[in-house]
Amino acid sequence: MKFYGRTQEIQSLERIRLQSLKSACFTVVVGRRRIGKTSLILESVKGEKFLYLFVSRKTEYLLCADFQKEAMNALGLQIYGEVTRFRDIFQQLLQYATKEHLILIMDEFQDLNQVNPSIFSEIQNLWDQYKDQARIHFIACGSIYSLMMRIFEHNKEPLFGRLTSKMMVKPFPVSILKEILRDHNPGYTAEDLLCFYMLTGGVAKYITLLIESGAFTASQMMDTILLPDSPFLNEGRDLLVSEFGKEYNTYFSILQLIATGKTLQSEIDSIIGKNTGAYLTNLEKEYSLICRNKPIFARPESRKARWSIRDNFLQFWFRFLFPNQSLVEMGKLDMLREYVDKNYDSYSGVILEKYFRDMIAETLPITDIGSYWDNKGEHEIDVVAVNRFEKWALIGEVKRNSSKISLPILEGKAKKIKPLLDGYHITYRALSMEQMDQIE
DSSP states (O other), X not given: OOOOOOHHHHHHHHHHHHHHTTSOEEEEEEOOTTXXXXXXXXXXXXXXXXXXXEOOSSOHHHXXXXXXXXXXXXXXXXXXXXXXXXXXXXXXXXHHHTTSOEEEEXXXXXXXXXXXXXXXXXXXXXXXXXXXXXXXXXXXXXXXXXXXXHHHHSTTSTTTTOOSEEEEOOOOOHHHHHHHHHHHOTTOOHHHHHHHHHHHTTOHHHHHHHHHTTXXXXXXXXHHHXXXXXXXXXXXXXXXXXXXXXXXXXXXXXXXXXXXXXXXXXXXXXXXXXXXXXXXXXXXXXXXXXXXXXXXTXXXXXXXXXXXXXXXXXXXXXXXXXXXXXXXXXTOHHHHHHHHHHHHHHHHHHHHHHHHHHHHHHHSOOSEEEEEXXXXXXXXXXXXXXETTTTXXXXXEEOSSXXXXXXXXXXXXXXXXXXXXXXXXXXXXXXXXXXXXXXX
C-alpha cells in the first residue's frame, strides 16, 4: 500500500534532519501502537543513511549483539569485541557522529526500561558529553504512552529536558480515509465510508489489514473483522494489558461500560462498586485513552462531564468484542456477527456524530466544536461549531436517515444556547449519511 498523508510530519522531520547537520537533535515520536510511527519515520529518511535499532525485550547482552550487527550493516561501523552494555554501543555511535552525520532511530524506546532501567541515565550522561560535537538526529520512537511521557516529561527522570522536539502521531483525518477508500473502491457508498471510519478510526495498521484483505465495502470489512483468524478479535487485549499491568481487569471493565453508554462517573461507580475517579484520571491523563466531554460553552469547573473513548476501534472492541469473548473462544462468530448486525444502526449512528465533528473540524474554519446538553442531560444538540473571530455558528442534528431530522425542533433546542451566541450568524443543518462526503 502506498504511503498516505503525514505531509506536515515529514516536513518537520526533514527540518530537524537539516538542523542536525550542524548540531545534535533529539526527537521523540509518540503514538498508539499500529498508528504508523515507524512507517512515517522510515518514509522521512528515504535516500538517507540511517541506523534503525528495534528494542526487543531481550537481555542487554543479546540486544547489544543485535545492535552491533545492525551498525555494521547500515553504517559499516565495526564495533569490536564482546559488548555487553548498551552504553558502549551508544558511545561509539556518538563518536561516529562527531565525524559523520548520523540518523539514529530507536523503535519501542520505552522497552529499554525492561532491558536495564539504568540505560536512560547512561544515555543522558553520554548525550550531555557528546551533543556539542556530534552531528546526529536521534529519534526515539515509542508506543506505550504513559512510559514515554514519564521518561521524557517527569522532571526527576534523567532524560527530562533533553529533547529538541516531540511529535505526537495521530490517526489519519477523514480526508485521508476518503482518499484511501476512493483509491481502492472508487464507487464507495456512505455506508462503506462510515464503517471504514468506525472500524479503523484512521489507524494505519487497521487500514492496511482491511485493504490487503480486499475489504472495501462495509459488509466485507465486517466479515474481515470477524474471521476466525482475525487479528482484530484480541487486539484490545494485546494492546492494553501491558499498559495497565495488574489492574487491567478494572480498567477493562470501565472501558466496557463507557463503550456501552455508561458515560457518567456516578453510573460507572455504582456498577464497579467503588470510586473510579483515580482510574478515570489515569485513563485520561496517563494513557490518553478517554476524554472528558463537557457541553460546549460550559465553564471549566462544570461537573456535567461525560466520558468517551478516544479511539474508534477500541470503542468498537469494548462494545462488541470484549464482552463476547466467550463467543470468540467457542468459535461462534456467526452469532457474534448477528449481534453486531442487530445493533449496527444504533451504534453507527453515534459514530456518525463523531464523524461529522471530525469532518467539520478538518474542513471548516472553526475555533470551537462540541455538543450541548443542559443540566438535566436534556435538549441535546449533536454538533455546535463556532468561529469566534467571524462570529458565526453551525448547529447540527445528526441522524443516519435525514427524514428523521426536524430543523424546527433543532432550533427549539438551540434556544438554550442562543443567548451565548448573541450577534452570531447561525446556520442550522441536517447532517445525515447523505452529507458525509461534503459539507459547506
